[in-house]
Amino acid sequence: MGKRLDGSSLFTGISSGLTNTFAALSGQYQDGITVENLNKALTNTNITNTAYGSTFASYLAGNFNSVDKNGDGKISAEEIQEYMNNMARQGLTREQIMNLGSVSGMTSSLQETVLSHFDDIDANHDGKVTSQEISAYGVNSQIEKQKIADRNRVVNNMSLFYGSDEDKYEGSLLDYRYLDNDES
Numbered sequence: 001m002g003k004r005l006d007g008s009s010l011f012t013g014i015s016s017g018l019t020n021t022f023a024a025l026s027g028q029y030q031d032g033i034t035v036e037n038l039n040k041a042l043t044n045t046n047i048t049n050t051a052y053g054s055t056f057a058s059y060l061a062g063n064f065n066s067v068d069k070n071g072d073g074k075i076s077a078e079e080i081q082e083y084m085n086n087m088a089r090q091g092l093t094r095e096q097i098m099n100l101g102s103v104s105g106m107t108s109s110l111q112e113t114v115l116s117h118f119d120d121i122d123a124n125h126d127g128k129v130t131s132q133e134i135s136a137y138g139v140n141s142q143i144e145k146q147k148i149a150d151r152n153r154v155v156n157n158m159s160l161f162y163g164s165d166e167d168k169y170e171g172s173l174l175d176y177r178y179l180d181n182d183e184s
Contacts, residue, residue, distance in 0.1 A: 007134025010092070010110070014100050015084045021047070021056035022080045032074035035064050055103045091128030094118050 022033065024047055029037040038061035041047040047057055060067060060075065067075050067083045087096075094115060101111040114121060114134060121129045121137040 006110075006138070007114075007129070007131035010097070010101060010114070010134070011088050011131050013103075014092070014096075015088065017056045017100065017103060018060070018080060018084055021060065022075070022077065025057065026077075032076075033060070034074055035061060038064065055100065059099060088131070091122075091126070091130040091133065093128050097129075 025033050025037065025041055028041065028044065028046060031037070038057055041057040042054055042061070047054060064075070067079055069079050069082065070076075092100075097111060097114060097118075101114075114129065117137065118129060119125075121133050123133050123136065
């Protein structure tokens with residue numbers, strides 16, 4: 001985790017994947033994005049041959065009722081936009097990151113880091129992580145790493161200051177400063 005974690009790439013990638021899949025599906029099915037059309041899309045090579053199509057189409061089919069807020073049996077552009085806005089505001093579950101993360105353009109190392117530290121990143125413990133929580137975790141992790149490095153440097157410097165274990169000096173810290181002068 002050498003560089004700062006940035007959760008915005010995850011959310012941008014997922015939003016882009018959902019938007020692009022919605023656009024592709026809209027072009028394929030003039031009667032609208034229905035559950036039936038989503039299921040057809042899973043065998044449609046125009047959709048499945050894209051880098052994200054089958055994954056996002058499958059996700060939309062599995063979460064159809066959550067996206068179709070007005071219950072008319074079709075997903076509209078407004079509904080998909082509202083769904084993505086809610087996802088960005090409320091965060092992503094571990095399952096969403098596992099299913100959508102890798103096809104969203106998220107690096108595998110970022111996905112692995114977020115998933116392996118999910119409970120630590122989820123600061124409010126609501127089962128979802130937001131972009132802000134991911135970034136805050138990254139900053140806090142970097143601060144902790146720096147504190148550890150600083151402590152290790154101080155300890156190493158102290159051993160240099162006091163000398164090795166073989167040198168047994170029984171004086172005070174102030175006396176040590178003048179050792180060279182006393183031995184001349």
